[in-house]
Amino acid sequence: MTQALLIRGGIVVNADRAERADVLCVAGRIAAVGADAAAQAPAGAGVLDASGQYLLPGGIDPHTHMQLPFMGATTMDDFFTGTAAGLAGGTTSIIDFVIPDPQEPLLDAYRKWRGWAAKAAADYGFHVAVTWWSEQVRADMGTLVQQEGVNSFKHFMAYKNAIMCDDETLVHSFQRALELGAMPTVHAENGELVFLLQQQLLQRGITGPEGHPLSRPPAVEAEAAQRAIAIADVLGVPIYVVHVSCAESAEAIARARARGQRVYGEVLAGHLLIDDSVYRHPDFATAAAHVMSPPFRPQGHQEALWRGLQSGQLHTTATDHCTFCAAQKAQGAGRALGVESENAPQRDQLAGEKWAAAAHLQPTNPKPDQLPDFTRIPNGTGGIEERMAVIWDAGVNTGRLTPSEFVAITSANAARLFNIYPRKGCIAVGADADLVLWDPQGHKTLSARTQFSKGDFNIFEGRSVRGIPSHTISQGEVVYAQGDLRVEPGRGRYVPRPAFGPDFQATQRRAELLAPTPVQRQKL
Numbered sequence: 001m002t003q004a005l006l007i008r009g010g011i012v013v014n015a016d017r018a019e020r021a022d023v024l025c026v027a028g029r030i031a032a033v034g035a036d037a038a039a040q041a042p043a044g045a046g047v048l049d050a051s052g053q054y055l056l057p058g059g060i061d062p063h064t065h066m067q068l069p070f071m072g073a074t075t076m077d078d079f080f081t082g083t084a085a086g087l088a089g090g091t092t093s094i095i096d097f098v099i100p101d102p103q104e105p106l107l108d109a110y111r112k113w114r115g116w117a118a119k120a121a122a123d124y125g126f127h128v129a130v131t132w133w134s135e136q137v138r139a140d141m142g143t144l145v146q147q148e149g150v151n152s153f154k155h156f157m158a159y160k161n162a163i164m165c166d167d168e169t170l171v172h173s174f175q176r177a178l179e180l181g182a183m184p185t186v187h188a189e190n191g192e193l194v195f196l197l198q199q200q201l202l203q204r205g206i207t208g209p210e211g212h213p214l215s216r217p218p219a220v221e222a223e224a225a226q227r228a229i230a231i232a233d234v235l236g237v238p239i240y241v242v243h244v245s246c247a248e249s250a251e252a253i254a255r256a257r258a259r260g261q262r263v264y265g266e267v268l269a270g271h272l273l274i275d276d277s278v279y280r281h282p283d284f285a286t287a288a289a290h291v292m293s294p295p296f297r298p299q300g301h302q303e304a305l306w307r308g309l310q311s312g313q314l315h316t317t318a319t320d321h322c323t324f325c326a327a328q329k330a331q332g333a334g335r336a337l338g339v340e341s342e343n344a345p346q347r348d349q350l351a352g353e354k355w356a357a358a359a360h361l362q363p364t365n366p367k368p369d370q371l372p373d374f375t376r377i378p379n380g381t382g383g384i385e386e387r388m389a390v391i392w393d394a395g396v397n398t399g400r401l402t403p404s405e406f407v408a409i410t411s412a413n414a415a416r417l418f419n420i421y422p423r424k425g426c427i428a429v430g431a432d433a434d435l436v437l438w439d440p441q442g443h444k445t446l447s448a449r450t451q452f453s454k455g456d457f458n459i460f461e462g463r464s465v466r467g468i469p470s471h472t473i474s475q476g477e478v479v480y481a482q483g484d485l486r487v488e489p490g491r492g493r494y495v496p497r498p499a500f501g502p503d504f505q506a507t508q509r510r511a512e513l514l515a516p517t518p519v520q521r522q523k524l
């Protein structure tokens with residue numbers, strides 16, 4: 001059991017208010033907040049001086065991919081190193097993704113991922129992807145919700161010929177999620193359009209990473225977001241759109257909300273700060289390192305996303321942390337750019353490779369092995385370690401967000417939507433003692449050379465931020481202190497998430513009241 005810890009003199013920031021208060025942590029939970037915290041502290045309790053600093057709920061990153069398997073290799077960060085990097089950045093919980101192969105039973109995939117995650121250093125949960133449909137999938141969704149504490153399902157509308165959901169699967173799965181009180185989530189990109197545009201660009205000779213954003217323009221995302229939102233509207237189920245990257249999708253969400261629909265949007269730290277000029281970088285590796293989907297957008301979209309967060313039309317921030325290294329990214333470089341032939345993946349091996357899909361690769365037809373092919377660059381970037389600091393720096397320091405609004409979009413809203421509030425995302429008696437002591441004057445220059453993440457690239461390289469975590473507390477234990485990370489594999493816990501969060505209770509009531517009735521007619 002962890003020692004009791006008293007944190008004195010900080011400004012406690014919750015999503016609804018900020019006030020100076022002491023906080024006492026005992027046995028991994030918050031035991032007292034305010035004037036009596038010091039009085040209640042047991043003898044021998046550790047003391048942390050928080051004067052001049054904010055005390056925030058630990059960050060929740062609701063979108064990560066640790067240890068994502070790919071062609072016998074995996075992303076650089078596994079569940080230990082990825083969650084450890086998160087702790088160094090003030091993030092104390094993640095929700096990762098179980099991604100079954102088409103035809104793979106959901107429960108088999110779920111058990112596989114639970115095994116991989118056992119070494120996590122911070123608390124975690126899972127969204128489970130529905131990549132195909134059958135009666136078995138329907139049954140497994142029930143088991144996951146009712147017995148395993150999964151309350152959200154992911155649907156990829158992109159990645160044709162791999163894990164893409166057609167409308168039939170979307171409709172079945174959304175309906176089932178509604179019955180179970182679980183949140184459907186979507187990766188909104190029209191996979192048919194992406195596939196067609198990729199082929200056209202390659203034929204045109206645009207084979208480098210600059211083809212990536214051209215194959216996935218904002219309209220491709222907006223179409224899918226609108227379609228998913230419309231399906232959810234007809235079925236009367238809430239919906240959560242992951243990584244909203246462009247103004248068009250943000251507007252689709254705002255319009256639906258104005259019509260009274262329960263629609264939620266997630267924004268990635270990278271999409272708030274980086275534009276699509278990175279794909280025209282003359283160095284292949286640098287351009288390829290930014291390949292992720294949806295891509296970084298032209299200038300202007302970033303400001304639209306900030307406005308979505310400011311107005312409350314977008315709700316959570318995440319990273320899609322998915323760290324493929326330069327050698328893995330080089331699969332899209334082709335031999336002509338110097339990939340050693342013995343290390344170069346075989347085209348036919350790639351094309352049907354089952355994990356091509358999960359690694360966000362788009363299987364295409366085998367072609368001569370000479371030219372770069374942007375469709376073969378594994379999609380993914382890092383960011384779990386930087387998310388809190390870059391959003392504070394660009395959000396709070398600029399006056400776009402108050403500290404309380406920062407807490408809402410970095411932890412509290414995710415906890416509410418995925419129904420683990422106030423255990424997570426809140427500094428209150430009884431909550432988990434997951435906290436970050438935030439030094440608003442602390443400076444740092446972000447770099448791959450100094451990051452804890454095992455990724456070999458940093459999309460925020462060279463960016464200076466003001467406002468960084470000085471200490472991170474997980475389960476009442478100081479796990480990060482002024483650059484010193486003290487974590488062991490396996491200290492993280494699986495956090496079950498109950499079904500039928502508040503949204504579903506309201507939705508159910510609404511459906512009962514508005515249920516259609518037949519006309520009673522006299523028999524002839």
Ligand SMILES: [Zn+2]
Nearest residue numbers: 063064065320
């Ligand atoms: Zn993702």
